[in-house]
Amino acid sequence: MTGEKTARELMYETNRDVKRICRALQRMEAQGEAFEARFRVLEGWRAERRRAERRVSTVSAGAGGVVAVIVRVLRRGGEGPSPGRRYWKAPNQGISTSDRCSSGARSR
Numbered sequence: 591m592t593g594e595k596t597a598r599e600l601m602y603e604t605n606r607d608v609k610r611i612c613r614a615l616q617r618m619e620a621q622g623e624a625f626e627a628r629f630r631v632l633e634g635w636r637a638e639r640r641r642a643e644r645r646v647s648t649v650s651a652g653a654g655g656v657v658a659v660i661v662r663v664l665r666r667g668g669e670g671p672s673p674g675r676r677y678w679k680a681p682n683q684g685i686s687t688s689d690r691c692s693s694g695a696r697s698r
Contacts, residue, residue: 595603
């Protein structure tokens with residue numbers, strides 16, 4: 591009977607196990623919070639990187655448009671509009687462009 595534990599020894603051992611389990615849970619929660627914080631930082635960094643890439647692509651798209659216009663003008667050598675290019679013209683209804691574009695509303 592020397593191998594049996596008393597109630598006091600069992601309570602002491604159980605209390606020690608509970609404390610050990612609580613400390614382990616606290617460590618796990620702290621690690622989880624640290625992991626979530628690192629994860630949020632990473633998500634923020636990725637979002638900022640995506641925004642920066644969009645800005646760069648927007649700027650480069652705008653710059654590409656400007657370069658295309660300059661190249662087109664230089665290729666034409668300052669000549670008039672290229673053949674086949676349509677520009678807006680007022681329909682022949684007896685109304686001049688200045689009348690059509692005035693700020694006041696006119697009835698036809």
